Every structure is written in structure tokens, then in C-alpha cells.
Amino acid sequence: MNTADLGLPVDVPSTALFTDQYELTMLQAALRGGTGDRRSVFEVFTRRLPEGRRYGVVAGTGRVLDAVENFRFDADVLGFLRERDIVDEATLQWLSGYRFTGDIWGYPEGEVYFPGSPILRVEGSFAECVLLETVILSILNHDSAIAAAASRMSSAAGDRPLIEMGARRTHELAAVAAARAAYVGGFATTSDLAAGFRYGIPTVGTSAHAFTLLHDSERDAFRAQVDSLGRGTTLLVDTYDVTEAVRMAVEVAGPELGAVRIDSGDLLLVAHRVRQQLDELGATETKIVVTSDLDEYAIASLAAAPVDAYGVGTQLVTGSGHPTASMVYKLVARAHSADPKAPLEPVAKKSLGAKSSMGGRKWAARRHDAYGVAEAEVIGTGAVPAGLADRQLLVELVKGGEVVAREPLDAVRDRHAAARARLPLSATQLSRGDAVIPTEYV
Structure with a gap:
């Protein structure tokens, strides 16, 4: 060892x-x-x-x-x-x-x-x-x-998977241990590659707002990501106007788009609107991932929302209080x-x-x-x-x-x-x- x-x-x-x-x-x-x-x-x-x-x-x-x-x-x-x-x-x-x-x-x-x-x-x-x-x-x-915080969040999420994404909110070594503990408590994946490497935890990740802002237009950003990662990728849709971004995401990736991620706003309201819009555009299998300072209480409050997965960072790696x-x-x-x-x-x-x-x-x-x-x-x-x-x-x-x-x-x-x-x-x-x-x- x-x-x-x-x-x-x-x-x-x-x-x-x-x-x-x-x-x-x-x-x-x-x-x-x-x-x-x-x-x-x-x-x-x-x-x-x-x-x-x-x-x-x-x-x-x-x-x-x-x-x-x-x-x-x-x-x-x-x-x-x-x-x-x-x-x-x-x-x-x-x-x-x-x-x-x-x-x-x-x-x-x-x-x-x-x-x-x-x-x-x-x-x-x-x-x-x-x-x-x-x-x-x-x-x-x-x-x-x-792990105790993760367990509470996992219980609140039910069958919906949880993504650990708190590495940037804690010490770099604590982040690896936190990802491991979160996995024990019921989280499905982590964004931290060191945790994936050391403990075999499944890792996930696509893009941040910086990637969208890098490009001359949101469409260019979406196209670059889909060309690189495939239609099953997750597109971040709240950099500018969510409704326009969802429409554009489906135009670029087609109804095979894997998921959209919402990272701000009234998540309950926005998730319902996005789900309705995706269905109307024929992207009925496209999933919705929500992030934005979630804890077990926020996750529980979204139980009735058409959300497919949660990404949790700060509240998890700090033990949710x-x-x-x-x-x-x-x-x-x-x-x-x-x-x-x-x-x-x-x-x-x-x-x-x-x-x-x-x-x-x-x-x-x-x-x-x-x-x-x-x-x-x-x-x-x-x-x-x-x-x-x-x-x-x-x-x-x-x-x-x-x-x-x-x-x-x-x-x-x-x-x-x-x-x-x-x-x-x-x-x-x-x-x-x-x-x-x-x-x-x-």
C-alpha cells in the first residue's frame, strides 16, 4: 500500500x-x-x-x-x-x-x-x-x-441518482475522502477524478458556464460539446435564457439529447417548464439534472418535480451543517x-x-x-x-x-x-x- x-x-x-x-x-x-x-x-x-x-x-x-x-x-x-x-x-x-x-x-x-x-x-x-x-x-x-449527510440526501432523493460534486468546496485531500464517504452513503457518482482513480467510484462531468461563455454563441457551444461528447451528453441550459437554450439544445442534439442541467433559479418551477418544453419538442427521454447548493431539504422539496438526478456539492462536503x-x-x-x-x-x-x-x-x-x-x-x-x-x-x-x-x-x-x-x-x-x-x- x-x-x-x-x-x-x-x-x-x-x-x-x-x-x-x-x-x-x-x-x-x-x-x-x-x-x-x-x-x-x-x-x-x-x-x-x-x-x-x-x-x-x-x-x-x-x-x-x-x-x-x-x-x-x-x-x-x-x-x-x-x-x-x-x-x-x-x-x-x-x-x-x-x-x-x-x-x-x-x-x-x-x-x-x-x-x-x-x-x-x-x-x-x-x-x-x-x-x-x-x-x-x-x-x-x-x-x-x-456519509450521514449523504445518507439523508439519498433517502430524500429516493430512486433518483445523486452526483457528488463538492471537490472545489473543500480541501483537495478531504474532497477525495468526501467522495468516498458520499458513495458509502448512497451517492451514485462523483465528479472528482482522484476519487475515481483511488476508489473505483464512477465519475461523471460535462461542462460549466465558462464553456458556453467561451464561444461566440450558445449554439456554437452546444454544437462543440455534442460533436465531441455525442448526443447523449448533458447540456447546461441556464447561462442565458433557459427556454431558448432548451429549444436550441434539442435542435443541435436532436431528441436523443441525454440530459439538460439547470443550475439556478426556482428549480421546482423551472424543472416543470423545462420538462414540458422537452416533451413538446419530442425529447421525451431527455433527462433533467439539477444542481445549485442543494441539501437534503431542497432535494426533498423537489420530490414532486420532474427531476431525474441531483448534483450536490457544498452542503455534502461540509456535512450539511x-x-x-x-x-x-x-x-x-x-x-x-x-x-x-x-x-x-x-x-x-x-x-x-x-x-x-x-x-x-x-x-x-x-x-x-x-x-x-x-x-x-x-x-x-x-x-x-x-x-x-x-x-x-x-x-x-x-x-x-x-x-x-x-x-x-x-x-x-x-x-x-x-x-x-x-x-x-x-x-x-x-x-x-x-x-x-x-x-x-x-
Whole structure:
């Protein structure tokens, strides 16, 4: 696996510096104090869903596995740490041989989650696990936020396909990750070629207003595009007068014109007028694609419009108002000594307010009703009740430092669609509300 597969510039040698300095200073102190080798369990979870969201979506797991594999301290990285005097020589020596050798369990990517769900569980020595906190959280928080927004938009769109087109609205590396997360959440295609190259996501794209403005007339622009891309192309019809542009588009391409795109105005009204005009011109199979700062609410408002596809950018790549999933990475159990046979003991933060957590190495299962609809997220630290033994959610992702659970992105996408379909119908409502099922601790 090279860094290009991670969406990283080729000159970034590893993911080891995708971390916060205090991970390394904690490591140094733990090694010096003799506690770094204690067997430990960290868990990723969120205490609450973003306001108004009914469920979360696990996304980014595949990227986490790549990041863990590429978490290496090579000579350049060690030189940087030494030059800045971030850790001492003994710690640098330890880091030079760093390889994660522990185990990671987690919800399979694409699965839904709720407050308290142990989305990821990282087990190993304290020293090797603590270093992974920031890179794991940065991936899961970003990708899960985008996937959740994408899932809501996909639900609002119904059977109409969604195009991810937000690359120009975010950081260039975040854009690749966002396209991947959007695909997990139900989007059909992306405009971002890097995402297509790295993850095999279908890509689409035709022209912008600049192409029309380049030409001496709109007809010349349409003719050039059709001559180059064929009659099945999508022509952008709102640079000047939409009605005139639609008429001209059909004249140039004929009734075989693939689609027209509308990027401004009252989309509901314009879509109806364009559909009527296309039908009157004999272009009954020509589709209508709408763009223009759409979110899940705008998409839902267009449900009755004769629209065939939606293109979404800014609102998607910013999580539609919630750019992070607010996940945390907490130590929940540790041994009293470095003895591999020492038993694990639960630990937890007990501060006042909303930041307390539940200690112990957890399992999670989802209880369903007689109709197969989810009714509760059940979490515990002891024995799994017999009725939930076959409903457990965590799967093994890394065993003894080796990744054991890579899978095609299409399988992840299909899993999410299936998981969402098993939630109560109210999960897809855009009205504000709490998590669609409760979290129960046993």
C-alpha cells in the first residue's frame, strides 16, 4: 500500500505525523514510568448524535486500516521529531521500530450507529494504541459526518441518482475522502477524478458556464460539446435564457439529447417548464439534472418535480451543517502490569457533566422486533444475552497487527442501504428528533 492509495501527496512517507504532539509526550512518559507496556483497550464512540440526526453512519473504516498499516516512523519523521526536541532519544529509538501489533474490532463500514455505540475498539499495549488516537478520529469523524449527510440526501432523493460534486468546496485531500464517504452513503457518482482513480467510484462531468461563455454563441457551444461528447451528453441550459437554450439544445442534439442541467433559479418551477418544453419538442427521454447548493431539504422539496438526478456539492462536503461526528477515543480498560496474563480492569472518566464515560471492554448488539425492524442498540461489558448472541455488531478488522477485513467499496455501500432499511421508518424523516432507537446498557 503506498501513500497515493490514502489520498496523500506522494511525498508524505507515512501517516505517523497525522497526530497530536501529546500522543508522543504521553508515550514518552509512559515508557519512562514503566506503564507503556500495560495491555489496554481504547474505544471510539460518540456521546450524542448531531442535533436533529436520527442515526449515524460508520464511514472511513477502510481508510483507517490503511492509515494503521502506514503508521511508520521513518528517518525523515524521526529527524523532524529530534530537531524539534519533541521526545527524548529513548522514545525515538522505540518509535523507530513501531508497528501496531494489536487487535482492532469495529462496526463494519456502512453500518449505522447510535449514542454510545463502540464503533471501534483498539487493543494492545498502551504505547502502541495511544499513538493512533488522532489519525483514527480524524478519519472517522470526517467520513462519518459526510456519509450521514449523504445518507439523508439519498433517502430524500429516493430512486433518483445523486452526483457528488463538492471537490472545489473543500480541501483537495478531504474532497477525495468526501467522495468516498458520499458513495458509502448512497451517492451514485462523483465528479472528482482522484476519487475515481483511488476508489473505483464512477465519475461523471460535462461542462460549466465558462464553456458556453467561451464561444461566440450558445449554439456554437452546444454544437462543440455534442460533436465531441455525442448526443447523449448533458447540456447546461441556464447561462442565458433557459427556454431558448432548451429549444436550441434539442435542435443541435436532436431528441436523443441525454440530459439538460439547470443550475439556478426556482428549480421546482423551472424543472416543470423545462420538462414540458422537452416533451413538446419530442425529447421525451431527455433527462433533467439539477444542481445549485442543494441539501437534503431542497432535494426533498423537489420530490414532486420532474427531476431525474441531483448534483450536490457544498452542503455534502461540509456535512450539511454537521462537519464532524463528535467521536472520541477513550481508554476503557487496562491491566495493572505489563504481564500479558494480567486481567483487564475497567477505567472511565468520571468528571461532572456530559463528558463522563462508561468503562469496560464492550460488546454491542442490535435488537429487532418481530418484523425485523431495529428497536434498540444494546451495549454491555459482561456476557452477551443468549437472544443477542447472533446480533453482535463488532467484527474483527485487525488481528495481531495484520488487516483481516478489507472489502470492496460497493459491499460497504450495499451494507449501508440494508442497515438503513432495517431502521424504523421515522429514521428517514427530515424533521428534528432524537436517535431513532434507544441505547440500552446491560
